[in-house]
Amino acid sequence: MEIVVLVKRVPDSEAQVQVKPDGSGVTVEERYGMNFFDSLAVEEALRIKEKFGGRVTAISLGPSQSVEVLRTAIAMGVDDAILLEEEALLGGDEYATARALAAAVKTLPYDLVLCGREAFDDSSGVVGPVVAQFLGIPSVTMVTKVEVEPEQRKVKVEREAEGGRELIEAPLPALLTAQKGLNEPRVPPVMGVVKAMKAQIKKLDLGSLGLGPEEVGQKGAKLEVLRYIEPPKRRAVKYIKGEPPEMVKELIELLKTEAKAL
């Protein structure tokens, strides 16, 4: 099994994020790591490899610091890593990003492409399926169980659907996006860490992806983010005082007028 995993460097879930005063972007505290859902994808890829053999390659698109999440993937056990860090590739929307990622996947043999269900930062959840579109292969999102049948050239998966589950079969190659519950990502062993520290990370530029600068990144984007709006501040807690009958009356009144819940 040749498996490709797409991973993204995102702000840590506890990092402080603030919208810039003019709404043109956000400033993020310097705490980054591998997107949680992507770590599920890496773990699943490694488990499939351990069962059926083959290779796992991780690909990340992002600024040069993204090398860090590729090293984490190598520490976990991934064989190879490719970084797409060229300036022209950055700042794109989901479509442009997926186009570049798909082009990178195409440079490799692949039976299965895995990625997280969404990135923690923009939470669009679109890049995975769009990569599948560019590759012309089927995709299943939010999978919680994967059973590969390499001989039959197919994969059986379970995905969450409104609290229930769907059982789906797809031919290989296919793209799957990982949902929480798929597995428990492993803690990297120290030998993996050593390997990751020494690893040479391959870099692919536009030329080797066979793409032009107008097809990717900001220029290749079809969407434009106009403005970021800060989440509303939580209002102060209001205490209702008095005797219980009056308190209930006031509560109902407030639920109607202020909270508009009734």
Added chain:
Amino acid sequence: MDFRLTEEQEFFRKTIAETVDRLIVPKAEEIDEKDEFPWDLWREFAKLGYMGLRYPEEYGGMGADKVTCMIFYEEITRGSVGFAQSVIMNMLMGTHFIYRFGTDEMKQRCLIPAIRGEKIGTICFTEDQSGSDLAATRTTAVRDGDHWVINGTKQWITNGPICDFATVVATTDPSKGLKGLNFFLVEKGTPGFSHGQVIKKMGCRGTITGELIFEDVRIPAENLLGEEVGKGVQYLGEILDEIRVMTGAMALGIARAAFDEALEYARKRVAFGNPIGRYQLIRAKFADMATEMDAARLLIWRAAWMIDQGIPCTKEAIMAKMFATEVCQKVVDEATRIYGANGMALEYAPQRHFRDARFLLYGGGTHEVLRDYLGRLIIGKV
């Protein structure tokens, strides 16, 4: 001059921090409360291979530089000092002299299994009359044909009651003081080798600390760890700086744990209508704590770097150990104050760090002895 970690060290730091957050931090409170050796965590952690950090790859280690080792000691202690103390004893002092002087067989029997976490090692210095005053060691080793016969009682031995092998400091000539001291390897199951009382401690709980008893323990002549009799203190000198800096790194780890929790608390706890982190006196505490912890870390990394470069650093190592440990006392104190009355509540973490911090004032040498020694090194003979 370059104050940055290398990219590799930075990656190591991040990885071990995440590992500690996932495996150790969630268990710290339970380890402290039960005061039992956390066997499950030990096995799980051992599998990752970190206990070979400072040993060459041929023994299953990674041959890491000392700066990387200090990053590790700080992070693992941030998770749980009780657990860290057992791990560090096993991966540094408890195995070093076997790595340095042991036969291939001893390495196969003790060093490699210890790196894998299948065996647990320790080192025994302290007795009831000797701690920092090593020359007062009363445990004896007497040569008898092809054997050494060890007699004595050791106290305050980290991992002692659960160890599979011990490096024992014993005198071959009590009249020679420090120059009569040597290291001997004694393995579990050797007749006459047993453990006595386990010490109940207020901090560093979960590490099993206690007495080891040697009654006419006969060990083969080759179990003398060293090329020559009477060179023990000289051999100890080879890793004394490393041990001292390591103790500083552990202190910094405890300080970090207390600091991080206090920071979260100060951002959330509301008093007089605002999070307390908005008040100047609380901000001042964080400004001072952060400054002093940073200074401590720079002293630790500098001393570790000097060891890596082969530059003598007795003074710098003592400075790092003392400064970091004293900063630690201050930070755990401030953290409990930031928590207000909750700083005393057993359900919150600050009281645990407050208790744990004390241990490093004596581990690695008391500050009274170290301070006097450092002053003597600076002033010289007058």
